Amino acid sequence: MSSLDSALIAIERACGSGSVIRDPSLLESYSHDDSEALPCMPEAVVRATSTADVSAVMKAAYAHEVPVTPRGGGTGRVGGAVPVPGGIVLAFEKMNAVEGIDKGELTTRVQPGVITGELKRVTEEENLYYPPDPNSLDSCAIGGNLAANAGGPRAFKYGVTREYVMGMDVVLADGTILKLGRETKKGVTGYDLTSLMVGSEGTLGIVTEATLRLIPKPEATVTALACFSSLDEVAPVVSSLMAQGQLPACIELLDEEAIRIVRPEAGLTIPNETKAILLIELDGEEARLEGELERMGNILFDLDALEVLVAQHSGERERLWASRRELSYSLKRQAANKLSEDVVVPRTKMADLLGYCAELGDRHSLLIPTYGHAGDGNLHVNFLWNDPDEKARVDLAIEALFRRVIELRGTLSGEHGIGILKAPYLPMEQSPALIALQEKIKDVFDPKHILNPGKIFPADAKRFHGAC
Ligand SMILES: Cc1cc2nc3c(=O)[nH]c(=O)nc-3n(C[C@H](O)[C@H](O)[C@H](O)COP(=O)(O)OP(=O)(O)OC[C@H]3O[C@@H](n4cnc5c(N)ncnc54)[C@H](O)[C@@H]3O)c2cc1C
Structure with a gap:
């Protein structure tokens, strides 16, 4: 009997019959996340119902040295929930209280x-x-x-x-x-x-x-769209707003390509010469918001905004957000392939980064729409391409982007993490000593390396490269 079979028998005994799924047609949906990481089929899925179940799964997996990959909603962007060594996926959809x-x-x-x-x-x-x-x-x-x-x-x-x-x-x-x-x-x-x-x-x-x-809960929220005629004009806005005592809930940037996609979906009527939009939300006490909105509008016009539009009712606001949330999928529909990076630079370096993305697009003849959380200097830089032969150029452009981000004192990931896809680039940001220290921490917590193997560390990711 294989070590996997022995582990699964122990798990079923502890967690109850039916707790282990092995039907290949059901396993498929646990083989990928929402990234470009290649899918890998798990050999079994366990849908845990309690902490005791999870403990029983790990005891059996540890005894028989079977890898386990935890999985939430599977929306990760770096292959974190992809079970690269096969083994067991531990799913939590039943622990949802x-x-x-x-x-x-x-x-x-x-x-x-x-x-x-x-x-x-x-x-x-x-x-x-x-x-x-x-x-x-x-x-x-x-x-x-x-x-x-x-x-x-x-x-x-x-x-x-x-x-x-x-x-x-x-x-x-x-x-x-x-x-x-x-x-x-x-x-x-x-x-x-x-x-x-x-x-x-x-x-x-x-x-x-x-x-x-x-x-x-904040008492009230207002959402505004500030339209600018050039991407260069938006970078100083965040610092200027903060310097003048404004702290919006969010400041989201859309570049020209992102605007082209969102515009029909959100039903936006904006000036034709708009090349960049900031989606800004203020929240707080209702009585103070109108005054704050007016002050912010004045600052934005001083910074050469073409127009500042305010969502008039919750339906309009929701439509704006729905199309912002859909943006990633809308971009995906524009080309056969898409890779999305989520780099961060200090806010004051955002103009450099935006300029560099435009330069990269020209130099490598690639479409690189950019949007993201401008308030945090966290940009989603998207690489779109159709012809598989273009992938080598995309890889060069991504590496160049990462180098520039590090030069600007930024970081490779603001939200998505390292997972599989960014593991090869970790040494660009972290020293060998820092990576080695983290590997030692991993050894302490997981001496047999059965917990989500193949993630974060370049050597570990390399071990499973091409495994699926
Ligand atoms: C359209 C879209 C928009 C997104 N926008 C954002 C955004 O604005 N901000 C942002 O931060 N991210 C964003 N993401 C990325 C993604 O949604 C987040 O990383 C999210 O936190 C992943 O949650 P999940 O439940 O889907 O996790 P999964 O993809 O299932 O797993 C992610 C990682 O968590 C581990 N994991 C899952 N559950 C557990 C557990 N119980 N214990 C230990 N480890 C566990 C997995 O092993 C994996 O490594 C976006 C993704 C998409 C598709």
Whole structure:
């Protein structure tokens, strides 16, 4: 009997009959995420129903040295949930309960399979707010958000997922259950392993529950579109707004190509000469928003905005956001192939980065539409191509982009993580000593390397290159 079969028998015994899926037609949907990483079929999927189930799966996998890949909504952009060594995919769609909202403590206790948009909706019904808002919020799950430390447009004002995680239950590679963090607002006991776990891409432990911080729901929100006649004009806007005491909830950038795509879908009527748009949202006390909007409008016109349009009702606002959220898929429909990078540079270097993307497009004869979270200097730089022969040019352009980002004191990924796709580039940003230290941390948490193998570290990713 193979070690996988032995592990699956132990798992089925512990988790109940029917807990293990092996039907190939059902396994297919667990073979990929929402990235260009090649799909790899798992040999089995276990849909966990409790922390005890997860612990039983890991104990059996550890004993028989079977690889396990945790999976949330499968919306990841770097192949993080792709089971490159085969083995078991541990899925969380059945652990999807919001277990409670504590209005006194401003916290919520959730299972990892809760869809992020659903958590936002449930908390808002209680007049509370869970700010992290990845644009995939209707299909990504909290476990995946914690593993990726997801951000979103409103990270500009509210920060990313890590800022809202107080504590979590995790299962280690050998099945040990740990409670990390705390339920209190303050606390400095021991190492901050909660922070280490957030953003570790499912390579150090499996999140089975989390206590998340909530804030009061902003009373009102206004959404404005500022149109500019050139991309060069938008870069100074973020710094100017902040210097003049404005802190919008988000400042999203769309370049000319992104505007061309969004325009019909959002029903936008904007000046013809518009080459760049900033989608800006203000939130807070209703009584103060009108004054703030007027002040912001004046600043934007001083910075040569052609037009500042304000969404007149919630329907108009929702239409704008729906087309912004769809943008990635709309771009995908423009060409046979698309690779999307999510680089970040200091805000003050955004003009350099935007200029460099245009230069790259000219130099490599590629279409490179760019949009993203301008407030954070986090841009989605998209490479589109049709002919497979063009891929070599795309690879050269991506490497050049990364070099420039590092020169500008930026980072390779603001949101999506490293996964499989960015692993080869990690040494461009991190020194050999830093990578080696992280590999040692991985060894401590997962000495047999069974937890999400093939991710983050170049040597590990190379081991599974072409495995599927
Ligand atoms: C259209 C679109 C828009 C997007 N917009 C944004 C955005 O604005 N901001 C942003 O940050 N990202 C964005 N993303 C990327 C993606 O949605 C996020 O990375 C998200 O956090 C992934 O969550 P998921 O549940 O889909 O995770 P998955 O893709 O299933 O997994 C992601 C990683 O988490 C690990 N994992 C999953 N569950 C657990 C668990 N319980 N314990 C431990 N590890 C686990 C997996 O092994 C994998 O490494 C977008 C993606 C799409 C397709």
